[in-house]
Amino acid sequence: MPTPESLRYKNKLYYLLLAAGGLVALAGLYAVHMMEEHGHIISGMNNQIVWGLPHVFAIFLIVAASGVLNVASIGSVFGKAVYKARAPLASLLSIAMLSGGLTVLMLDLGRPDRIIVAATNYNSTSVFAWNVVLYSGMFSLVIVYLWTMMERRMHVWSKPAGFAVFAWRFVLTTGTGLIFAFLTARQAYGSALLPPMFIVLSFAWGLAVFHLVQTTIYAWNEKTLDPAILRRKKNLLGVFVIASLYMVAVYHMTNLYFAHQVAFENFILHEGGTYTMMFWIGYVLFGNAVPLGLIYAPGLGDTRCVMMASALVVLGGFAFLYVFIIGGQAFPLNIFPGYVASSSFGDGQIAHYEPSIYEIMLGFGGLAIAFIITTVSVRVLNFMPQDKAYIAD
Amino acid sequence: MSEINNDRRQFMGKALAMAGIAIAPGVMLYDVKAGNDGKPASSKVRWGMLIDSNQCKEGCDDCVTACSTENGLSGGKKSTDSQWIRKVELKDMRSGRSLNLPMMCQHCEQPPCVDVCPTQASFKRADGIVLVDKHRCIGCRYCMMACPYKARSFVHEELHDQNPEVPRGKGTVESCTLCVHRVDRGESPACMEACAKAGHNAILFGDLNDPESEISKRIRTVATSQIRADLGLNPGIRYQGM
Numbered sequence: 001m002p003t004p005e006s007l008r009y010k011n012k013l014y015y016l017l018l019a020a021g022g023l024v025a026l027a028g029l030y031a032v033h034m035m036e037e038h039g040h041i042i043s044g045m046n047n048q049i050v051w052g053l054p055h056v057f058a059i060f061l062i063v064a065a066s067g068v069l070n071v072a073s074i075g076s077v078f079g080k081a082v083y084k085a086r087a088p089l090a091s092l093l094s095i096a097m098l099s100g101g102l103t104v105l106m107l108d109l110g111r112p113d114r115i116i117v118a119a120t121n122y123n124s125t126s127v128f129a130w131n132v133v134l135y136s137g138m139f140s141l142v143i144v145y146l147w148t149m150m151e152r153r154m155h156v157w158s159k160p161a162g163f164a165v166f167a168w169r170f171v172l173t174t175g176t177g178l179i180f181a182f183l184t185a186r187q188a189y190g191s192a193l194l195p196p197m198f199i200v201l202s203f204a205w206g207l208a209v210f211h212l213v214q215t216t217i218y219a220w221n222e223k224t225l226d227p228a229i230l231r232r233k234k235n236l237l238g239v240f241v242i243a244s245l246y247m248v249a250v251y252h253m254t255n256l257y258f259a260h261q262v263a264f265e266n267f268i269l270h271e272g273g274t275y276t277m278m279f280w281i282g283y284v285l286f287g288n289a290v291p292l293g294l295i296y297a298p299g300l301g302d303t304r305c306v307m308m309a310s311a312l313v314v315l316g317g318f319a320f321l322y323v324f325i326i327g328g329q330a331f332p333l334n335i336f337p338g339y340v341a342s343s344s345f346g347d348g349q350i351a352h353y354e355p356s357i358y359e360i361m362l363g364f365g366g367l368a369i370a371f372i373i374t375t376v377s378v379r380v381l382n383f384m385p386q387d388k389a390y391i392a393d
Numbered sequence: 394m395s396e397i398n399n400d401r402r403q404f405m406g407k408a409l410a411m412a413g414i415a416i417a418p419g420v421m422l423y424d425v426k427a428g429n430d431g432k433p434a435s436s437k438v439r440w441g442m443l444i445d446s447n448q449c450k451e452g453c454d455d456c457v458t459a460c461s462t463e464n465g466l467s468g469g470k471k472s473t474d475s476q477w478i479r480k481v482e483l484k485d486m487r488s489g490r491s492l493n494l495p496m497m498c499q500h501c502e503q504p505p506c507v508d509v510c511p512t513q514a515s516f517k518r519a520d521g522i523v524l525v526d527k528h529r530c531i532g533c534r535y536c537m538m539a540c541p542y543k544a545r546s547f548v549h550e551e552l553h554d555q556n557p558e559v560p561r562g563k564g565t566v567e568s569c570t571l572c573v574h575r576v577d578r579g580e581s582p583a584c585m586e587a588c589a590k591a592g593h594n595a596i597l598f599g600d601l602n603d604p605e606s607e608i609s610k611r612i613r614t615v616a617t618s619q620i621r622a623d624l625g626l627n628p629g630i631r632y633q634g635m
């Protein structure tokens with residue numbers, strides 16, 4: 001039992017954390033205000049790198065928001081008790097991350113004040129416009145799903161709702177992948193592999209975020225996770241990490257196979273400076289190899305190792321997206337095949353990009369929104385996984 | 394006192410701007426959809442250009458300057474500055490032959506920028522000119538990602554000294570309009586005029602659908618190509634000497 005002192009201390013800590021989150025979110029809003037006032041000139045983005053750090057944050061949050069629902073799906077759709085007990089927390093995290101990601105995406109627009117135009121002048125051929133529908137649909141579905149789980153008399157509906165969420169999130173992550181897959185003229189994108197790759201990445205990132213939050217909640221409530229559950233969950237994380245590494249490898253290998261993509265791959269994998277470093281050291285080494293070691297190496301794999309592995313998978317995700325989104329634009333578009341091109345508009349040159357403090361503030365602002373939603377909800381409602389005494393499956 | 398006045402002015406300005414945003418799409422629609430002499434743009438016409446890279450002189454950028462003057466661009470060359478038209482220097486990797494050409498929006502018949510635009514701000518007129526409705530653009534920059542020719546620029550900062558005939562706006566995307574305001578008056582684009590004035594005559598503007606137009610005759614008689622024709626977008630800008 002927690003002592004009164006520890007309760008008081010926790011109360012204080014809770015408000016302190018909330019205030020810190022609030023401050024970061026406010027800083028994000030301030031950045032938005034500055035960008036509105038001065039224009040995107042104060043960001044690091046330019047006419048060559050048109051999507052920058054805010055998009056890295058936004059896409060991570062959105063992809064992870066879809067992936068974290070895996071935990072819920074395994075519970076609802078496949079009826080595993082351990083996961084079922086965790087479905088509410090997974091749904092909450094999904095809503096929180098989706099909110100954070102979409103806020104960043106929206107506030108980075110050149111004219112966020114016109115966001116409503118996207119709804120009134122809907123262009124049905126635009127993948128972006130589809131995604132607006134996918135995101136809002138997901139939002140509503142997950143809320144309904146949560147309701148069916150938390151309200152006793154709605155329990156009967158939780159399975160169908162779980163199924164709907166399960167299907168929807170596949171479509172949603174496919175939609176996110178398609179945003180890039182449809183950019184056929186760009187060497188880095190325009191590949192049919194992108195939607196499945198994003199789906200697999202979402203599993204790993206979502207589960208990693210889930211582990212981090214779950215471990216924190218358990219620690220906060222001075223409980224320890226049943227080692228049997230931990231073992232099962234960490235093995236799943238390991239499998240997802242291996243699968244995503246495989247998808248990323250296939251994506252780069254197929255690119256290497258197409259002669260016209262070799263120069264691009266050479267840039268990312270070999271000569272791209274920061275991007276190459278980020279890919280190999282940030283993503284492959286720290287985002288995959290080290291977590292796998294922490295999970296599987298004999299003698300490792302306890303709570304602390306899994307926590308560390310999860311944190312690294314998340315950081316690796318950011319590194320991956322940075323290389324994918326920004327590195328992918330930095331490499332010059334091949335407008336004149338067979339020619340060496342140069343111009344005042346960056347033709348034939350590696351584009352330069354350095355994120356500005358405002359973009360960093362905006363990105364972290366999105367994380368802060370997700371953090372605040374999670375922290376407040378976890379305290380107000382009961383999201384602590386309730387495991388049965390005996391776990392069978 | 395002056396501060397208060399300033400605040401008030403700013404508020405009034407904002408209120409007016411809001412009202413402007415509210416009514417502007419209607420006005421704009423009329424504006425952009427109109428063609429010659431106020432008549433709607435006709436689908437019988439397909440405006441295009443033929444650019445002869447043999448005539449385009451190395452080091453000359455009269456077309457670029459003329460574009461900036463005509464459309465109220467700063468003419469700056471920073472990576473955040475708008476460049477609707479740029480001079481590209483090319484070197485053939487096999488033969489080593491060098492050539493020069495101006496590059497701008499290719500006014501694709503199947504424009505990816507229009508397909509991806511979530512708000513229909515990017516649109517193609519009946520006469521083939523691809524434009525951005527700056528009152529509708531939300532500045533998502535997806536069209537810039539989708540354009541295979543890197544033809545578009547994003548307005549990164551406050552604008553000054555605008556040409557009232559060429560509406561632009563901070564936070565929106567823009568690109569070559571083929572000088573639609575001039576074309577609708579029966580004139581030719583500023584770049585073509587400047588190139589002719591310099592005596593190079595590398596740019597020819599005209600109606601690709603009219604078999605009797607100069608541009609159609611030239612396309613029938615000389616070898617021309619479209620850039621990245623493999624993408625199947627059928628650009629309205631053609632090149633000679635590539």
Ligand code: SF4
Pocket residue numbers: 497498499500501504505506507523539540541542543544545568
């Ligand atoms: S060149 Fe680019 S901006 Fe112009 S119509 Fe084609 S895709 Fe659109």
Ligand code: SF4
Pocket residue numbers: 506509510511512513514515525529530531532533534535536537565566
């Ligand atoms: S930036 Fe503007 S014109 Fe381009 S896709 Fe977005 S809304 Fe459409």
